Amino acid sequence: MRNVLFLIQKEFIQIVRDKTMLPIILIIPFVQLIILVYAATFDMKNIDMVVIDMDMSSMSRKLISKFEGSPFFRVNKSTFNLKEANDEMTKDRADLILQIPADFEKDLLTGGKAPVQLLVNAINSTAAGLTNAYSNYVIADFNKNIIAENVNYIAPAHVQMIDVSYRFWYNQSLDYKIYMLSGILVILVTIIGAFLTAINIVREKEMGTIEQINVTPIIKYQFIMGKLIPFWVIALLELAFGLTLGKIMFNVPMLGSLWLLFGFAAVYLLVALGFGLLVSTLASNQQQVMFIIFFFLLTFILMSGIFTPVESMPEWAKHVNIVNPFAYFMRVIRMILLKGSGFSDIAKEFYSLLIYGIILLSLAVWRYRKKV
Amino acid sequence: MQKASIIVKDVTKKYGNSTALNGLSLEVEHAEIFGLIGPDGAGKTSLFRILTSLLVPDSGMASLEGFDVVKDYREIRKIVGYMPGRFSLYFDLTVQENLEFFATIFGTSIQQNYDLIKDIYSQIEPFKNRKAGKLSGGMKQKLALSCAMIHKPQVLILDEPTTGVDAVSRKEFWEMLKALKKEGITILVSTPYMDEAILCDRVALIQKGRILSIEEPQKIIVQYAHDLYSICTDNMFDLLEDLRNFSKSNSAFRFGDTIHLSVKSGFEKAELVHYLEGKNHEQIEIGKIDPEIEDCFMELMTDENKI
Known part of the structure; x- marks a missing residue:
């Protein structure tokens, strides 16, 4: 054990002395939390739209002002020319075209049925779906008002409707930031942990210092x-730091026990760092480490459920996620912070990661060769 | 009856198709400075890595102070001090931190073995708070030697310790080795400098993973069988080729700004002058010289190649 302490002491001297490492450890969480939490949002805002109003009636103007009044839409241009509107979309200046035909008002008041056309830019299918849903909602709302205003048509009291009321549990205001923040914290501690350890041993290889270490009586596991x-x-300090920032800047809820969260993180980090150590015992230079870690991190992060729920992934992807440590921690950090889950709720993940971590670390010890 | 300090017997090591060590054997006595001389790729570093338990030989055996390098690798690591060819201490730790780190890893302290390294370490002690990466080449070597010595090893293995070090530091370094020898430490050292080979008790010439000759340096020179001449002319470029084609020449090698020619019996200086003049050489200078160890080595190498 004495040897381990001296190694740790040496490692800390080197980390503190490194003039670039320390700022990186402190600045990365700031940048990631501030930029990513705000930028990586699924909330749709400022959908650029072009309006083709062929009717120019009070009804059509009312419909347009409904769109203008919504925080989601921004009417950038009005035209009478479909081609001109299409050009706007081609130039990526519009995501939505609303076309109101002539006689819109007349049809509405007499026939009761007036068509409008919505053209949606669907390059990003998720955004297109949301745009479509939002616009339909605006139009439906407009419909209801028409019915209300034209009392002589059908009395509103007679309309029977099922009133569905929603309540969103664990994140009532559907604040995407809270969801993102917990995910980004996971990425943060993993990157710091896995990269730093992986690069560290390889740097000893590159500098040749490992040669000198290997001839000492130090034992592999030490x-x-x-x-x-x-x-x-x-990495644990980094998590504490990130959580503090999250509390101050985003008031992230912390319903569950922080001890439990850190206990789980401690086990999770055995996996993340064990992975980094294993890579660095296999690789012979920093470039190899970078490529290997980058490949796995990118794959694991995208599959972890940070952006898209794991439940909606295909079956094989769910199976792949069994070996994806991100997926475990991503789920658990949200369970603990947002739902207030206790140990029994996350026990399965906890033990899975514990076994996983022990396997990776044993592999790393086994793969680390003092001899060639 | 005490066995030799270092025993290497029929050691072979291959990397894929290339053979680094080809049935190499040698013995080094206690408290001996044993030099290993050979061109790059001769297998010196591979041998050192086997002796320090960093590399496992394909066949053959090697032992240090009676400990087998494969079986008793744990014991080996306690008794051997190794200085790799590349400076391999922590650049970002200070002189003192490096020394302390290696002392503690070996379960000792600077104070405990200070006497042993005092002569060496005292020279770099004024800079003990300087980072190792900022030291000059000579000081780096002294620090590396101190770190290799801090656990009072019985065997010291130095891989080209003076490469890239200035002449004064090299001289000091060798004086330190002589002092360590007096402490009873066995020293195995490789060097590319022939003038350092003279300073060893015995030297081995190694090429292509095999030992060509093991002798005291003076004996190697005495054994040199041919007469040796130093030659230079105005046309050095063609001279080497012309000398090699000369009927009585044995071998010719460039040594700095002259060419050393070893000749067969019955050589006449006038005959060579006549031959060279026939090849349009002018300002011909020919002088008989005493062979140096490098000449002997070159000779041995060419003999080996002929076989």
Whole structure:
């Protein structure tokens, strides 16, 4: 154990002395939390739209002002020419074209049926779906008002409707930021942990210092422990730092026990760092480490459910996620912070990761060769 | 009856198709400075890595102070001090931190073995708070030697310790090795400098993973069988080729700004002058010289290649 302590001490001296490393450890969480939480949002705002109003009646203007009054839409242009409107969409200056035909008002008041056309830019299918839903909602709302205003048509009292009322649990205001923040915290501690450990051992290889270490009586597991513990501590501090920022800047809810969260993170980091250590015992230079880690991180992050729910992924993807440590922590951090889940709720994830971590670390110790 | 300090027997090591060590054997006595000389790729570093338990030989055996390098690798790591060819201490740690780190890893402290490294370390002690990466080449070597010595090893293995070090520091370095030898430490050292080979108790010439000759440096020179001449002319470019084509020449190698020609018996200086003049050489200078160890080595190498 004495040797491990000296290795850890040496590691910390080197980390503190490194003039670029320390700022990176402190600045990365700030940048990631501030930029990503605000930028990576699914809330649709400012949908650019072009209006073709062939009717120019009070009804058509009322419909348009409904769109203008909504926070989601921004009427950028009005024209009478469909081609001109299409050009706007081709130039990516419009996501939605609303076409109101002539006689819109007349049809509405006499026939009761007046068609309008919506053209939606569907390059991003999710955004297109939302745009379509929002516009339909605006038009439906407009419909209701027409019915209300034209009392002589059908009395509103006679309309029987099922009134569905919603309540969104665990995130009542559907604040996407809270959801993102917890996910980004996971990425943050993983990147810091996995990259730092992986690069560290490889740098000893590149500098040749590992040669000198290898001729000492130090035992393999001591060396791996000496490399694991410093970055494990740093990653946990990073999590605490990120959570503090999240509390201050976004008032992220913390319903569950923070002890439980850190306990789980401690186990999760065994996996993340064990993975980094394993890669660095296999790779022979920093470039290889970068490519390998980057490949796995990118794949795992996108599959982890940070943006899209794991439940809607195909079956095989769910199976792949069994080996994706991100997916476990991504789910658990949200359960603990947003739902207030207790240990029994996350026990399965906890033990899975514990076994996973022990396997990875054993592999790393086994793969680390003092001899060639 | 005490066995030799380092014993290497029929050690072979291959990397894929290339053979680094080809049945190499040697013995180094206690408290001996044993030099290993050979061109790049001769297998010196591979041998050192086997002796320091970093590399496992394909066949053959090697032992240090009676400990087998494969079986007893844990013991080996306690008794051996190794200085790799590349400076391999932590650049971002200070002189003192490096030394302390290696001392503690070996379960000792600077104070405990200060006497042993005092002569070396005292020279770099004024800079003990300087980062190792900011030291000059000579000081780096002294620090590396201190770190390799801090656990009082019985065997010291130095891979080209003076490469890239200035002449004064090299001289100091060798004086330190002589002092360590007096402490009873066995020293195995490789060097590309022939003038350092003279300073060893015995030297081995190694090429293509095999030992060509093991002798005291003076004996190697005495054994040199041919007469040796140093030659230069106005046309050095063609001279080497012309000398090699000369009927009585044995071998010719460039040594700095002259060419050393070893000749067969019955050589006449006048005959060579006549031959060279026939090849349009002018300002011909020919002087008989005493062979140096490098000449011997070149000779041995060419003999080996002929076989």
